[in-house]
Amino acid sequence: MPIKLAFVTQFPIDIDRPHGGVEAVSVNLVPALAAYSEFELHVITLCPDTITESTEKLESTTIHRIPKPAGSELINALKKGKQLIEGKVKEISPDLIHAHDTYGIMVKDLNMPKVFTVHGFIYGDTLLANGKFNVLRSKIWKIIEKSSWRKQPNIISISPYVRERLTGVTKAHIFDIDNPISxxxxxxxxxxxxxxxxxxxxxxxxxxxxxxxxxxxxxxxxxxxxxxxxxxxxxxxxxxxxxxxxxxxxxxxxxxxxxxxxxxxxxxxxxxxxxxxxxxxxxxxxxxxxxxxxxxxxxxxxxxxxxxxxxxxxxxxxxxxxxxxxxxxxxxxxxxxxxxxxxxxxxxxxxxxxxxxYHVEKVAARTIAVYNEVLAP
Structure with a gap:
């Protein structure tokens, strides 16, 4: 039986126009992971560009698109989006979850083998943004993000800079893997x-x-x-x-x-x-x-x-x-x-x-090695 993997991330409808680094990483890495026949790959994503839930096949990968609820990223990470993602993951019942970015916050309470890739620090980005109450919003995100890190058993760090930020906050097993390039x-x-x-x-x-x-x-x-x-x-x-x-x-x-x-x-x-x-x-x-x-x-x-x-x-x-x-x-x-x-x-x-x-095949091989280590008896 293949190992069922829930790859929970931002994933664009148009794979030729990813918006931001997380979508680009997903578009690059998913096909490379799907090449490993021992894994059955399910991509789960909240999609702002669709009004009904859909399931589609992209070669040997199943993509589950869930309409993104209205509201801020913060609300979705903690409530509406979190509930939808948790429900879909439970429905698929994977052997392993690999979550990215805010999706790590959404799946942190699921009692399943998990890997979480930290792509960025939302609290840092928020502090540099224009808009009302950005300082307050940054402080709230900082509390939420650090709380999520503490609950993660396994974290992939994409940079020594990320590892530095994680040190002293989490007891997770940290793996160092760079982002993949096609x-x-x-x-x-x-x-x-x-x-x-x-x-x-x-x-x-x-x-x-x-x-x-x-x-x-x-x-x-x-x-x-x-x-x-x-x-x-x-x-x-x-x-x-x-x-x-x-x-x-x-x-x-x-x-x-x-x-x-x-x-x-x-x-x-x-x-x-x-x-x-x-x-x-x-x-x-x-x-x-x-x-x-x-x-x-x-x-x-x-x-x-x-x-x-x-x-x-x-x-x-x-x-x-x-x-x-x-x-x-x-x-x-x-x-x-x-x-x-x-x-x-x-x-x-x-x-x-x-x-x-950064070559995608090398990054995929390193990622598969992490999966195997996490799933090892």
Whole structure:
């Protein structure tokens, strides 16, 4: 009899347009896990884009889509969504649960073998968001998240930064496994356009995109023919307004291209033409954008905080910068843009590291090893 696995996570209807890192991880990892014939894979997800519960087959995987109840993520994690997810998991009666992100909170009370992947810290993201009572909401999320960690028997940490945050809070068995990148990224051929900087970041204060645009302004003032291409939807309208005002005020309309939310194939095309991948976020654990850029061999300029310093080797695969200092960002970008030999060395080193750490088949094998250890008698 196959081992029945409930993979409880965010999972998009359109797998070519995952929204955020957790959906991207799920889209990459699920087919790789399904290749292991000893497992019967069931994906369970709350879906905001459907009005009726549905079950569908994606190759050898069964996907259970449950209409997402109205209300905040907090309410769903604790009440409405939690009840629906618990009910579906009990109905499937799996041998093992692998929960991701807020779904770990939803399944924490189920008395079944469990693995929980911590993708991020909602309380940290909430603190950086605009809106009312963000400080209070951050404190509430912090209590809820830490309480969930304490109840988890097994946790997958996607970064040493995550492990640091978990230390002293939980007694869970912690496994270190990076997020997976599709093998398609490793097979791409780069043809970089001179002085193109690409970022895949939603428009929000946490992603700090305006600071990257300010760095572009500095480069333009120095006479660099630079182009910044930003792929990501607007999640904070006030911040987006500030961004557009800065672009207009500094006549950067031809230098900063807002692509909006794009497909995985379009991301791949952007990375193939990019000279640099830039991400100057204020809070990240193990951003998929950096992993994808490294898999393609694009030098990365990113923040020297949170999980990002564990991903980029300063001076070898890119540069770590102060995300509050646009001159520091501009200077490091200019170093790469002006030195083709350096850019080539960074390209080769990044691809090598990415294949060892992030290739989906290697991540799937490590994940299956965790499942087997958890289920061992």
């Amino acid at each position: 093998e398609l990224f490793f097979d791409l051929t780069r043809e970089p356009r001179k002085n193109v900087i690409f970022t895949s970041a939603v428009i929000s204060p946490r992603k700090n995109v305006i600071q990257l645009v300010k760095a572009v302004k500095i480069l333009v003032d120095r006479g660099v023919e630079v182009e910044l291409r930003i792929a990501g939807g607007v999640v904070d309208q006030d911040y987006a307004t500030q961004l557009m005002e800065f672009i207009a005020l500094n006549n950067l309309q031809q230098r900063v291209i807002l692509l909006g939310r794009i497909s995985t194939q379009e991301v791949q095309a952007e990375l193939c033409q990019a000279a640099i991948y830039g991400l100057v976020s204020l809070e990240e654990n193990s951003p998929m954008g950096i992993e994808e850029a490294m898999a393609v061999g694009v030098p990365v300029v990113t923040s020297n905080r949170c999980g990002m310093p564990y991903m980029v080797k300063h001076g070898e695969t890119g540069y770590l910068i102060n995300p509050f200092d646009e001159y520091n960002i501009a200077n490091k970008c200019e170093l790469i843009l002006n030195d083709s030999k350096l850019a080539r060395k960074m390209h080769l080193k990044a691809k090598q590291l990415a294949r060892d750490l």
